[in-house]
Amino acid sequence: MIVVNVDVMLARRKMSSGELAARVGITPANLSILKTGKAKAIRFSTLESLCAALDCQPADLLEFRPDP
Numbered sequence: 001m002i003v004v005n006v007d008v009m010l011a012r013r014k015m016s017s018g019e020l021a022a023r024v025g026i027t028p029a030n031l032s033i034l035k036t037g038k039a040k041a042i043r044f045s046t047l048e049s050l051c052a053a054l055d056c057q058p059a060d061l062l063e064f065r066p067d068p
Contacts (some may be wrong), residue, residue: 003063006035009054023053 021031032037047058
C-alpha cells in the first residue's frame with residue numbers, strides 16, 4: 001500500500017492545505033483526496049509541484065507499506 005504523507009510535510013512547513021493547494025495549482029478538494037489516500041494516481045507534474053512547494057523529495061510524500 002502507498003501512504004501519502006502530505007499532512008506530515010504540511011505540519012513540518014507550518015503551511016495550510018489551502019495555501020499548498022494555491023501554490024500547487026490544484027483545488028482544495030483534489031488535495032484532500034490525495035491527503036486521505038483516496039487518489040488512484042498522481043501526475044508527475046503535480047508531484048513535482050508539491051515537492052517544490054514543500055521543499056522536499058518525492059520519498060518525503062510517498063511511502064510504501066506492505067499490506068498486513
